[in-house]
Amino acid sequence: MRGYGMKAVNQPAWLEKEKPVAGPMDAIVRPIAIAPCSSDTHALHGGSGEKIDTILGHEAVGEIVEVGSLVTKFKPGDVVVVPCVTPDWEQLGVQNSRSNAHDSHLMGSFKFLSQKDGTMAEFFHVNNADANLVNLPDEIPVESALMTVDMMSTGFHGVELAEIGFGDTVVVIGIGPVGLMAVAGAKLRGAGRIIAVGTRPNCVKIAKEYGATDIVSYKDGDIVEQIVAMTGGGSDRTIIAGGNEKTFAQAVAMTRECGVIANVNFFDVSETLSMPAYLWGLGMSNKDIRGGFCPGGARRIKKMLEMIKNGRVDPSKLITHRFYGFDAMEDAFKLMDEKPADLIKPVVFIEWDK
Amino acid sequence: MRGYGMKAVNQPAWLEKEKPVAGPMDAIVRPIAIAPCSSDTHALHGGSGEKIDTILGHEAVGEIVEVGSLVTKFKPGDVVVVPCVTPDWEQLGVQNSRSNAHDSHLMGSFKFLSQKDGTMAEFFHVNNADANLVNLPDEIPVESALMTVDMMSTGFHGVELAEIGFGDTVVVIGIGPVGLMAVAGAKLRGAGRIIAVGTRPNCVKIAKEYGATDIVSYKDGDIVEQIVAMTGGGSDRTIIAGGNEKTFAQAVAMTRECGVIANVNFFDVSETLSMPAYLWGLGMSNKDIRGGFCPGGARRIKKMLEMIKNGRVDPSKLITHRFYGFDAMEDAFKLMDEKPADLIKPVVFIEWDK
Amino acid sequence: MRGYGMKAVNQPAWLEKEKPVAGPMDAIVRPIAIAPCSSDTHALHGGSGEKIDTILGHEAVGEIVEVGSLVTKFKPGDVVVVPCVTPDWEQLGVQNSRSNAHDSHLMGSFKFLSQKDGTMAEFFHVNNADANLVNLPDEIPVESALMTVDMMSTGFHGVELAEIGFGDTVVVIGIGPVGLMAVAGAKLRGAGRIIAVGTRPNCVKIAKEYGATDIVSYKDGDIVEQIVAMTGGGSDRTIIAGGNEKTFAQAVAMTRECGVIANVNFFDVSETLSMPAYLWGLGMSNKDIRGGFCPGGARRIKKMLEMIKNGRVDPSKLITHRFYGFDAMEDAFKLMDEKPADLIKPVVFIEWDK
Amino acid sequence: MRGYGMKAVNQPAWLEKEKPVAGPMDAIVRPIAIAPCSSDTHALHGGSGEKIDTILGHEAVGEIVEVGSLVTKFKPGDVVVVPCVTPDWEQLGVQNSRSNAHDSHLMGSFKFLSQKDGTMAEFFHVNNADANLVNLPDEIPVESALMTVDMMSTGFHGVELAEIGFGDTVVVIGIGPVGLMAVAGAKLRGAGRIIAVGTRPNCVKIAKEYGATDIVSYKDGDIVEQIVAMTGGGSDRTIIAGGNEKTFAQAVAMTRECGVIANVNFFDVSETLSMPAYLWGLGMSNKDIRGGFCPGGARRIKKMLEMIKNGRVDPSKLITHRFYGFDAMEDAFKLMDEKPADLIKPVVFIEWDK
Incomplete structure (x- = not known):
């Protein structure tokens, strides 16, 4: 065959x-x-x-x-x-x-x-x-x-890993098809504000239709700074659905203490995920980092x-x-x-x- | 004053x-x-x-x-x-x-x-x-x-207690204001089918607007029988947001094994909640019964x-x-x-x- | 054969x-x-x-x-x-x-x-x-x-259902073999005080060896009253590992608000489990009732x-x-x-x- | 004063x-x-x-x-x-x-x-x-x-973060006072095998008294290799209670898929925590990384x-x-x-x- x-x-x-x-x-x-x-x-x-x-x-x-x-x-x-x-x-x-x-x-x-x-x-x-x-x-x-x-199963798994509570502010990094499903899933899990990080007009349009309330673009400056500023300190939950090894530390940095970083992005075997310890509260921030299939x-x-x-x-x-x-x-x-x-x-x- | x-x-x-x-x-x-x-x-x-x-x-x-x-x-x-x-x-x-x-x-x-x-x-x-x-x-x-x-806080607490998973079939018993909020909350927590139990036309209309996919009325026969039949065995999650002492056993009866019964109804101090043991799988059904403020x-x-x-x-x-x-x-x-x-x-x- | x-x-x-x-x-x-x-x-x-x-x-x-x-x-x-x-x-x-x-x-x-x-x-x-x-x-x-x-698997499941936290006061009702395993499991899950309800000398002896700190007997009066008195208001977690239909309401009654009642007892098909609503805080006590295989x-x-x-x-x-x-x-x-x-x-x- | x-x-x-x-x-x-x-x-x-x-x-x-x-x-x-x-x-x-x-x-x-x-x-x-x-x-x-x-509160928090199940194999890295408390807490949370990583004779002795079943020393070779070999693939849960920035990747590496890495170590503000993506299953391993106060x-x-x-x-x-x-x-x-x-x-x- x-x-x-x-x-x-x-x-x-x-x-x-x-x-x-x-x-x-x-x-x-x-x-x-x-x-x-x-x-x-x-x-x-x-x-x-x-x-x-x-x-x-x-x-x-x-x-x-x-x-x-x-x-x-x-x-x-x-x-x-x-x-x-x-x-x-x-x-x-x-x-x-x-x-x-x-x-x-x-x-x-x-x-x-x-x-x-x-x-x-x-x-x-x-x-x-x-x-x-x-x-x-x-x-x-x-x-x-x-x-x-x-x-849908993968995007929604990101949402499950993120353990969203009613009214939480959720960031979704990457709005390819999995990220878009994560946006839709976050809305269906009780998120309040949903901030989608991406630039493609097609994807931005669908992200809004699926429930994104804010769009953040790399083109407008550092995404961590933008998100920390607009949320007054960081998101409650951050879902990684795209990006590269740098995205890891960014996700940790833009998430508040007691928050969750949930990854459903497939990193490359050549990549190294790293973060300065202070972004993780020197290990004391109660920010969970999860990632799964x-x-x-x-x-x-x-x-x-x-x-x-x-x-x-x-x-x-x-x-x-x-x-x-x-x-x-x-x-x-x-x-x-x-x-x-x-x-x-x-x-x-x-x-x-x- | x-x-x-x-x-x-x-x-x-x-x-x-x-x-x-x-x-x-x-x-x-x-x-x-x-x-x-x-x-x-x-x-x-x-x-x-x-x-x-x-x-x-x-x-x-x-x-x-x-x-x-x-x-x-x-x-x-x-x-x-x-x-x-x-x-x-x-x-x-x-x-x-x-x-x-x-x-x-x-x-x-x-x-x-x-x-x-x-x-x-x-x-x-x-x-x-x-x-x-x-x-x-x-x-x-x-x-x-x-x-x-x-x-909203009470209706949504019923939803939280019910611990709904994506796609679950959820019953909400009682569609007064708290029950209606539970319907809205169940939709916002990822429920698939939402079956609302109630009769008042006003409430039925709002229940549908909030996300109810099915309405079950006491007037059409036993609600347990109706729900077990239409779900092929029972709901995944049942939220009690109205009713009386009889509602307790009904809720247990209409919920599948491994399901959750979540109560946000204020029972009367004169009432006794009871269920035949077999409805609870003789204690072996892994159906959780929760209720809270x-x-x-x-x-x-x-x-x-x-x-x-x-x-x-x-x-x-x-x-x-x-x-x-x-x-x-x-x-x-x-x-x-x-x-x-x-x-x-x-x-x-x-x-x-x- | x-x-x-x-x-x-x-x-x-x-x-x-x-x-x-x-x-x-x-x-x-x-x-x-x-x-x-x-x-x-x-x-x-x-x-x-x-x-x-x-x-x-x-x-x-x-x-x-x-x-x-x-x-x-x-x-x-x-x-x-x-x-x-x-x-x-x-x-x-x-x-x-x-x-x-x-x-x-x-x-x-x-x-x-x-x-x-x-x-x-x-x-x-x-x-x-x-x-x-x-x-x-x-x-x-x-x-x-x-x-x-x-x-052991059943007794320990009672402990798992009870969701014990470090230092919690746990009651185990019934100290037949499953209840004794629940006592041992509660100790191995971080319980502080473990109150075992039973009378047989053989079982009492093993209960103590497995970690029970207190023994309560039906012969010394109402077990609910005894336990509420000795705990200053009730247990944090109660495991039912024996008894009959009356045990159900007793377990609810002896457990504090926000507590858990966990059943691993096989009730009889002829029994009815009932509780006056006030024992369950009229449905508002956040006492979970669980039971499973x-x-x-x-x-x-x-x-x-x-x-x-x-x-x-x-x-x-x-x-x-x-x-x-x-x-x-x-x-x-x-x-x-x-x-x-x-x-x-x-x-x-x-x-x-x- | x-x-x-x-x-x-x-x-x-x-x-x-x-x-x-x-x-x-x-x-x-x-x-x-x-x-x-x-x-x-x-x-x-x-x-x-x-x-x-x-x-x-x-x-x-x-x-x-x-x-x-x-x-x-x-x-x-x-x-x-x-x-x-x-x-x-x-x-x-x-x-x-x-x-x-x-x-x-x-x-x-x-x-x-x-x-x-x-x-x-x-x-x-x-x-x-x-x-x-x-x-x-x-x-x-x-x-x-x-x-x-x-x-004790910190060591036991490591154990809580690790979410240990009955019979799980738990590694505790570092057996200073917090790590020793984590060993004691892991035993009191239902761990099966407890592998303590450390070398000081004083601490090793107490670790065994608190429930460690195995001691692994840096002096006997790479601790990841030792632990993966002796567990046939890795621990179920790993608690970091000491070490430096290198410990982070080691902990991830020695933990099985669906495991948990729980940190209660205070990293230094000058340190960077990093891991090759493949150790985390390219983000797909369902290994949770937690750390908190x-x-x-x-x-x-x-x-x-x-x-x-x-x-x-x-x-x-x-x-x-x-x-x-x-x-x-x-x-x-x-x-x-x-x-x-x-x-x-x-x-x-x-x-x-x-």
Whole structure:
């Protein structure tokens, strides 16, 4: 079968690989719609180390074409939403109630593109199908469902980590698709003022629609100074959803004592996170620094879909570019890699008459 | 000075009392707007036991007329929002991080009408002024601010106790003003489906505007059966914001295993709360039963005001009846006591040209 | 194969049944040691409703005799500790981070004696073996390990639910084996004063060894009055580990505002739990009422074993009666049913030269 | 009056200052016993910036000599335990339930030596006496009570921040007096294995008595490698109670995914805390990094005293050197500054016949 991915670092390519095989608890899925993500392009450029002959992609809605003998809830023909984090629920890591994203080791539940081929293929493999897949509800468009599997689940995880209280002032650094979902999630978690840090006009517009009350731009000066000034001392909660190693200390600096810094940004393996001790109150500030990967599995995605179904959020606003046809995955991926100014999130519909 | 209250149980009356005196940390406040509450009428009818010669009322926005010698943040002339819960911050009970509503004993932080005269008077007394009062922000109407001091803070406390997760199905039993605020708060805390239990057309309309997706009425049959059927097994979280002793078991019955029942309803001293053990999974269901009084103090109210300022919620929708003039307190109180079908919340403006 | 259990309610008997069959993820285990529990005798007497032809028992250490084709961590001959709660980790209920004890429905993870035959047999069946079984560590005696699977895990769950803070005053009502483990767990969670409610000399002695500082007996008067008096107003946390429907209101009554009542007692299906509303502060006391079933799976038991291995607790103190040989299960079970004054916990060693 | 402190950075001296004056809510206290702390010597050497003419010391048990007009619970002659953190409870910072250590700004509740003269004087000043002071219980020795006000409260705060679960493997880096208290606290919070990092024989001995199961020394090689190897992948929880800027990354490195790093070490204003991003799972590891100052006020100290009273911990084991007489403060302070190998904690008894 064909799939789009990488021959090696910085060598994107169409690959010809064997169709995946379903073990007893697994499903084989044919994608109906996929979305490239900056984690895919990050991998292409070596951000997660060496990698060869790997199909990329970890966001998909698809149709089941085969299930293993122990799968009881799904059958071929079912249209399913596929979480980007699919724990192996027999691993003890899922029994740690702090997160199931690390089923057997760090990020062990992140299988696509990391431990096996991804979703940008004619077919892809899903482990523990009963526990990980969700039937697409009739009332939810494919593209909205597709936004839950990583963008919304990850952005909302940032919000969960931030532990927002009613009326808190929240900063979201970075308003790419994950940051925008963090803005929407912060509003839906009771934030008062939401300060979004970013510059792209497209993103600024959506940030406001999702609930941002203030926009801060790097172009207007130091973002820490701006935020400390406008909040009279700092934010209650700061979510990092973009940036680079410098963002770490900035986030700590702009957050008040007893605040929380919550990271959902994927730092690069080459980066070092550092902060002068005084920004952290010499260790005495009771500012928590958290960072994590979104929970996996079917229950999580069902909750995200419930929010869409009940009109709480419309994640399809993220989608700025729509592509049609299997072969368009290449164009969509290249667009993601180039990140033109008007891009937020591209989607490829392999099948679009559903 | 004059104040409206009770001579004894079931004897409402205008009372003539001494003007309160400010201790070193206190303030004396002249009400600009007050709102009667069902806790006031409840007290009148003996719901909290014997009580004589007491001015009622515990919701107010007012103007400071006098401050004690140790008060540093406020001065006569300041217009302030007055929390209904005003802890004595020198008591050790406030150092229990689970709630400061019980500063020295059960509900010790609830002073108005309970431990001293209330707010329906020419003047009223506020303890620990620096820690309890909040300046009315320019951009917030008096009536909106007035809704924060009990209705919003209490309804939102129900939501906090319920510990809602993104996408959870939440039931709110009772859609008087506190229940309506719980509906609004549940939406602002990430609920998916919100099922409001109530019948009054006025309230049903506002419940929907605040985020209720479903309305369940006692008139259509047993509410437990209806809710279990429509949710396929029960709610994730249930907030009790009205009802009587029977509501307790109903709430437990309609909530799934691992759910939370959160009470902010004032039960009557004559009532007994009971449930067949099997509804609670014979004690094994991991359904938490919580109930509490809203946190007090200035920080809480500031957070509530932040939410209004940033457009997250408009609690003034609760106000169905507006009265003008000091003497109108009597009419407003009687209306509260009669609870006609179109009443949600009455407000009395003692001064209305601000 | 033979097993001891019940033909019907109140009809204990040896049963002849087919040897269980291992599905692909399962194991078949031969018990080395088992312990009868009051939940078994409770079932015999109809406490959990009708039940016929069922082998009882849910506490065991055993030797694996067979594993399914997908089991990777265990093989025949392995000596394993078997949790009494064995979730089916492919069910979505385990993805609710509040508890995995309810994998598909209320107490769905409690399989033995409830949904299939129990452990008092020549062989018993364990679902999801990789995720539920734990190798017996060399340094831990069989009988100590056996005490972790229910007594220690359940008693410690009571402590977890109680959310004890450093120095808190904790009451444990009932000092049978679960209550004694709750006493030990409360000490290991930072309690200051621990007041144990019970009378049996054997149990009182062990309670003191485990950390109880005070013993309160029903024989000396009303336990609520005694505890309120000796604590100057009530406990911070109260754990119910025994008693009957009346215990519920007593526990609420003896707990201070902002306290927690944590239940791990199995109430009878015929009981009704009730409390006068004023004991619960008319719903305003911020006293949480919690009750639940211990978490299941291998990780939980590994943590319990870690505590034994590091000398934090010795649960073998619970064992007052030791029986030897497969057939002795009947005598041990009858002793459990009779509950003589000197009994805390009986154990049956089917094999005892290990 | 006389007091021992600093004329300027690196200029220790006896100072002659005015006797402090009690405001209406304050008390003036004469020390009975004090203990110098490394935070005092740290201040002397400029670790917290410029400082002149300041009496040092923040740990004391003393006798009240004067109270303000609003103080109701204490009177001259009372012997009291004085928390090192004494919030001004009228400040809004205490209403943030995450910590009251920052009442008006970062560490605003830390008054002694930081915002006013410390406890190493003939008399010292305590704000908000009713809310901050605790009567010394008859059954607790002065020196044990003295260990609660900072050493035990701070060490135990590290344990609270670490959020230890039953059976968790906990590392404590640094076994000076605070680290030793963290070891004792970790045991009292349910830890399984406790690995203490340190080398001084005196401290190692006490660490084992307090519950450490393993000792790791810098002298035997890289501590991260040692701990990762002996735990098979890292600790569940790591408490930093000593070290320097390099300790930060080490702590992150030796902690597993979903773990917690909890800091109670006072870093120097000149230090920068940094970690390669990969040690933090590129931001995706769900390892929380926390650090804070112990809660203040009377309730906290009462809880600590409860633990001593009930035999849960004996903090007087920390005391290696006892001095007698007011003038001995100088010698004790100099000893603290020199930190000879056999020193853990010195105490000065100004009065010792109580």
